[in-house]
Amino acid sequence: MTSATTSRARGHTLPFARDALTHAELTHIEKRVENWIRFGHEAQEQILDRRRRIFSFHPGSIFAFVRWAANDFGTIASRIDILRAVAQGEACQTVPFIQPGGEILLRVAGWPKVEQVLRHIDAVEEAGIDACTVSPDHWRHVGNRLNAGEQPRTYTMARHRAWLRRREIVP
Numbered sequence: 001m002t003s004a005t006t007s008r009a010r011g012h013t014l015p016f017a018r019d020a021l022t023h024a025e026l027t028h029i030e031k032r033v034e035n036w037i038r039f040g041h042e043a044q045e046q047i048l049d050r051r052r053r054i055f056s057f058h059p060g061s062i063f064a065f066v067r068w069a070a071n072d073f074g075t076i077a078s079r080i081d082i083l084r085a086v087a088q089g090e091a092c093q094t095v096p097f098i099q100p101g102g103e104i105l106l107r108v109a110g111w112p113k114v115e116q117v118l119r120h121i122d123a124v125e126e127a128g129i130d131a132c133t134v135s136p137d138h139w140r141h142v143g144n145r146l147n148a149g150e151q152p153r154t155y156t157m158a159r160h161r162a163w164l165r166r167r168e169i170v171p
Contacts (some may be wrong), residue, residue: 006038009164011033013036017163018143019055019056020058020059020087020100021043021044021056021057021058021059021085022056022059022061022062022085022086022099022100022101022102023055023056023057023098023099023156024037024055024056024065024085024097024098025052025053025054025072025097025098025099026052026053026054026055026097027051027052028051028052028080028099029051030072031068031070031077032071033069033070034065034066034067034069035065035066035068035097036065036066037055037063037064037065037066038063038064038065038066038080038118038121038131039063039064039121039130039131039132040057040062040063040064040132040157041047041061041063041132042055042056042057042063043056043057043061044056047057057085057125058085059083059086059087059088060084060085060087061084062082062083062084062085062105062131062132062133062134062136062139063083063085063132063133064080064081064082064083064117065080065081065082065083065084065095065097065098065120065134066078066079066080066118066133067079067080067081067096067097070165075111077109078109078110078114079107079108079109079114080107080108080114080117080118081095081102081104081106081107081108082095082104082105082106082139082143083095083098083102083103083104083105084103084105084136085102086100086101086102086103086142103136105136105139105140105143106139106140106142107143108143108146111161113146113147117130117142117143117146118148120142120152121156123154124155126157127155127157128157129155129157129160131167132157133160133164134160134163135155135159135163137163138159138163139156140160141153150162
């Protein structure tokens with residue numbers, strides 16, 4: 001993505017300069033860089049070129065952003081972040097390739113841990129639960145447990161129903 005200063009100097013405005021959405025820049029350069037969304041309901045998609053696109057999310061949306069990079073010697077970085085898109089003016093943490101940032105629910109680095117998170121997401125989806133609707137507290141739990149070297153609890157349909165009921169009574 002170009003910087004705001006560079007874009008303004010050329011007379012262009014960034015596609016996300018004044019809207020209330022959270023934007024994720026996705027890049028795919030074969031065997032070098034791959035940024036992708038593992039789950040999330042995007043509000044809009046903008047194709048920049050054949051290797052880059054921007055997915056945008058409404059405030060409150062939860063999505064998983066995966067980053068992977070390699071060089072001639074193999075993988076140099078792998079990371080997954082599960083984020084909640086924030087409303088305009090709301091406090092947030094900065095995350096590379098995410099504008100303006102988001103509330104970090106889970107942040108894991110290193111392929112073994114990233115793979116565990118991806119398997120956990122698969123298990124949630126196999127249970128018939130949309131990963132976007134999982135309790136934010138559960139994603140925090142998964143990240144904290146994995147970063148501590150422990151196994152996270154399984155997210156069951158009973159836990160999910162309890163979360164949905166709690167959300168009904170607490171706005």
